[in-house]
Amino acid sequence: MISPPNLEIAVLVLGMIVLMFEAFATKIDKRILAFAAIIGLTIVLIATFFLTPSTPEQASGFWSFYTADSLSIFFKRFALVTTIFVLIMMIDYTPVLSSSGALTTQPVLGEFFALPILTCAGLMYIVSAIDFIMIFVSIELVTVSFYVLVSFTKKNPAALEAGVKYLILSAISTAFLVYGITWIFGVTGETNLQRVTAAFANSDIDKHAAVFGAVLVLVALGFKIAAVPFQIWVPDVYQGAPTPVTAFLSVGSKAAGFVVLLRVLRPFMMLPNMGRLIVLIALLTVVYGNLAALPQNNLKRLLGYSSIAHAGYLLIGVACFAGQEVAFYLVAYLLMTLLSFAVLIIVAQRTGEQISNFDGLAKRSPFLAFAMLMAMISLAGVPFTAGFFGKFFIFAAAVAQRQTVLVVVGIVTVACGFYYYLKVVRAMYWQPAAKVDNIPVSGLSRVAMSALIVAIIWLGIYPQPILNALKR
Amino acid sequence: MLLTIIFCPIIAAILIIAGTPVRFTALLAASVTLLMTLLACVNYEWWKPGFQFVNSVTVSESWQIHFATGLDGLSLILVLLTAIVTLASVWFSGKTDNNENAFYACLLFISGGALGAFSSLDLFFFYAFHELALIPTFLLIGIWGSGNRVAAAWKITIYLALGSFILLIGLILLYQSLPAASRSFDIRALQVAAAAHQIAPEAQRNIYLLLLIGFGILVSLFPFHTWAPEAYASAPAPATMLHAGVLKKFGLYGLLRLALPLLPDGSRYWTNLLVVLLLANIIYLGLVTIAQKRLDWMLGYSSVMHMGYIFLGIASANILGTTGAAALMFAHGLSIALLFAIAGEIRKRTGTLVFDDLGGLAKVMPFAGLAFGFAAFAAIGLPGFANFAGEIMIFFGAFQNGWEMQRFHIFQVATVLALWGVVVSAVYMLRAYRQTFMGTMAERWSNLVDLRTSLRVPVALLVAALLWYGFFPQTFVRFVTPAFKTYLSADARR
Numbered sequence: 016m017i018s019p020p021n022l023e024i025a026v027l028v029l030g031m032i033v034l035m036f037e038a039f040a041t042k043i044d045k046r047i048l049a050f051a052a053i054i055g056l057t058i059v060l061i062a063t064f065f066l067t068p069s070t071p072e073q074a075s076g077f078w079s080f081y082t083a084d085s086l087s088i089f090f091k092r093f094a095l096v097t098t099i100f101v102l103i104m105m106i107d108y109t110p111v112l113s114s115s116g117a118l119t120t121q122p123v124l125g126e127f128f129a130l131p132i133l134t135c136a137g138l139m140y141i142v143s144a145i146d147f148i149m150i151f152v153s154i155e156l157v158t159v160s161f162y163v164l165v166s167f168t169k170k171n172p173a174a175l176e177a178g179v180k181y182l183i184l185s186a187i188s189t190a191f192l193v194y195g196i197t198w199i200f201g202v203t204g205e206t207n208l209q210r211v212t213a214a215f216a217n218s219d220i221d222k223h224a225a226v227f228g229a230v231l232v233l234v235a236l237g238f239k240i241a242a243v244p245f246q247i248w249v250p251d252v253y254q255g256a257p258t259p260v261t262a263f264l265s266v267g268s269k270a271a272g273f274v275v276l277l278r279v280l281r282p283f284m285m286l287p288n289m290g291r292l293i294v295l296i297a298l299l300t301v302v303y304g305n306l307a308a309l310p311q312n313n314l315k316r317l318l319g320y321s322s323i324a325h326a327g328y329l330l331i332g333v334a335c336f337a338g339q340e341v342a343f344y345l346v347a348y349l350l351m352t353l354l355s356f357a358v359l360i361i362v363a364q365r366t367g368e369q370i371s372n373f374d375g376l377a378k379r380s381p382f383l384a385f386a387m388l389m390a391m392i393s394l395a396g397v398p399f400t401a402g403f404f405g406k407f408f409i410f411a412a413a414v415a416q417r418q419t420v421l422v423v424v425g426i427v428t429v430a431c432g433f434y435y436y437l438k439v440v441r442a443m444y445w446q447p448a449a450k451v452d453n454i455p456v457s458g459l460s461r462v463a464m465s466a467l468i469v470a471i472i473w474l475g476i477y478p479q480p481i482l483n484a485l486k487r
Numbered sequence: 488m489l490l491t492i493i494f495c496p497i498i499a500a501i502l503i504i505a506g507t508p509v510r511f512t513a514l515l516a517a518s519v520t521l522l523m524t525l526l527a528c529v530n531y532e533w534w535k536p537g538f539q540f541v542n543s544v545t546v547s548e549s550w551q552i553h554f555a556t557g558l559d560g561l562s563l564i565l566v567l568l569t570a571i572v573t574l575a576s577v578w579f580s581g582k583t584d585n586n587e588n589a590f591y592a593c594l595l596f597i598s599g600g601a602l603g604a605f606s607s608l609d610l611f612f613f614y615a616f617h618e619l620a621l622i623p624t625f626l627l628i629g630i631w632g633s634g635n636r637v638a639a640a641w642k643i644t645i646y647l648a649l650g651s652f653i654l655l656i657g658l659i660l661l662y663q664s665l666p667a668a669s670r671s672f673d674i675r676a677l678q679v680a681a682a683a684h685q686i687a688p689e690a691q692r693n694i695y696l697l698l699l700i701g702f703g704i705l706v707s708l709f710p711f712h713t714w715a716p717e718a719y720a721s722a723p724a725p726a727t728m729l730h731a732g733v734l735k736k737f738g739l740y741g742l743l744r745l746a747l748p749l750l751p752d753g754s755r756y757w758t759n760l761l762v763v764l765l766l767a768n769i770i771y772l773g774l775v776t777i778a779q780k781r782l783d784w785m786l787g788y789s790s791v792m793h794m795g796y797i798f799l800g801i802a803s804a805n806i807l808g809t810t811g812a813a814a815l816m817f818a819h820g821l822s823i824a825l826l827f828a829i830a831g832e833i834r835k836r837t838g839t840l841v842f843d844d845l846g847g848l849a850k851v852m853p854f855a856g857l858a859f860g861f862a863a864f865a866a867i868g869l870p871g872f873a874n875f876a877g878e879i880m881i882f883f884g885a886f887q888n889g890w891e892m893q894r895f896h897i898f899q900v901a902t903v904l905a906l907w908g909v910v911v912s913a914v915y916m917l918r919a920y921r922q923t924f925m926g927t928m929a930e931r932w933s934n935l936v937d938l939r940t941s942l943r944v945p946v947a948l949l950v951a952a953l954l955w956y957g958f959f960p961q962t963f964v965r966f967v968t969p970a971f972k973t974y975l976s977a978d979a980r981r
Contacts, residue, residue, distance in 0.1 A: 398615030
């Protein structure tokens, strides 16, 4: 039996070891490091199934910062799986890094593999954090790793631009977060979420000051999950960053943001008007994300906007207090987003990132086209895919809460989504191919993509395993 | 047996993608499906109410979702319709220009989706199976369609996606309208709950409206019909046969299966609205059909118009009317599939379906002309063909109507107006027949060839089914009536 905090320690140590090899073992092929990291993370993932079941009842000392409830264990696995897939994508992406002249020397490659591991540790801490200080520190661990990752191809002006934008806006959001936490601490004298909840429930506190602090925290989280109006950075950063990093950013970072949002929801809902505020943000986010995605011709940018749209659907779940549903949606989102980025990386190396570069993909590589088809119809929400169950649960929660406006707007935007996701399908299957070469797919990626496809269909038919994992 | 029927086309589709001989696999699967369905018809004990061939696997305990399938008389005849039309449409698809395997796989996916939707006893799978057909339809129209195929493909896909999500909300609302302990997606459990009056009347009204709009979009009820003619005109003939003949019946089936038995108060409340909309379908769209200048558009509009009769049968809410609706669903599926099949063959040979270019084709294509004539007469509702049995039951049923309204009211008016629709449909069908097959033939068509012998088999299959049903409607009707008896008696008890 393993105590939960050991998981993060193991991941951190793994990251350090990879960095050490990067620094001192200059002769080896750096891709071995990625394989080693994948194996290491897989071992940690297996270890999550053998945890000591109970955490101390008394939330004191370390355990007042850190919890190992079922939600956090679930999302630790989520973070590990995401990182493993991102590392697999990064292996596919290395030719781009070396050929574009982005790297002057090969050695730096090791850092490219080490940083996601450290980010993963950060994500695992975030999902366990039940104290504002812990939330802040672990979010920073993730964000700082992403600063480096986003602008990793530093010879590429677009990546640099993306890096600067991400750095500046992220720093501002961090400032909001700290400021918000200060206000909340000033009102309640507490940073632990449970005690903050108790203090907010108390009627003597200054509600206005508490609301001010809570709104500031929401602004910072809105930045992390790409909710409107804090989404401005998303399209540029997603387009400019190396594609595996974009995938990591849109899955890992967003999921962590939502877990924190779910955690702070309980105390914040004690405050007046908070529910209405979240409903408003959710509405703006679904509408903006879907409408802005409609005219996109660059697939990476399209996926950026689509990630905003999905943040909107997730926010509908948050606004309806549907933690389990949000978690399920995030799992579906993980599968389909990673799958679409995995295909994008391989195709983009051959032709490009525009949707028109996918013309006739069905002829050039039926496997990649089918994988992309599954990702797209799952993102759109066609039944028998995980994405459909995600939307189904979210809408069921919204209907149960009688959030009529959210439901109506949600349905219209889902229909909107069919257009831009099927645009990709159309390119792959209708349009004649500009080039008729076969696209080779490495064995590891093929296995990874097949696993994602199977998981999408499996969860689209039988969602119960995920629901059970969350219930315990 | 039922699972074989549902999964045979889907497995065949996967096999075809994997690379088995395309046409052989597709025909084999469609034939096996039809044979199994006929076997099911023989084994079905029609005198018993309730569902038969039931099996159920739990998919989600916390949501009470089961993969439950079973047949009662209503679903049985729709499954039979699907099996017949699938075989005919697969048979009719000849060589396609590109990606032959994808073409057949899409057809079989649509068919599998329809079979699954008609035989699901669980709302979730009922919905999900229908959606299975959405992407194949998009691809079929987009890749192999003709005319303005791109616009048509987008229109049908987004329209149907919107409609089905509205429907989904209705279904979720239905699920949540039950007390928490008895919540289930299982149709049988819902029927029990509805019989115990567990669904509040106000909730029923909201749910019924959502279902009416959702299903209405899928069936092309009047204000939501614009996707249908365009899509049917652009889609390749086999796809249109399946979509217009079978898949569109899903919405009507949903209303008969869910709205009438589960939401009696809701259906009573919205009856007037439904009657007005369906009259628009019959009269307004009937006149629009007359104005069409192309055979494919005319057939598309005529299929929209005929939905009005079926809605009238559903609105009547008595055993006669609903049985007539079910009978007409079956008959219309056969006749419209045959019409579109012949139209597709004409387009293949001449490259045009504009009435002014055609004419006199019966001289060179006598068999096609005969088959088209049969189907056209059936569509008009001539006695001796299947549609007549359905329409006559609908008119009598609607005139009586089940809501026990006083004196001369909207139903009688609607029935009288709808009767004029028969005249309208006679006008456009006979005109189409004359302009296509009669009159003087243009010189350039003189070397057209008639349908190959192999293509006459599916035509004969469809015509035989139409005639059999027309002369012996009781063979099918007796399957259906017990189902409605239980439905409507639950309502009559109140």
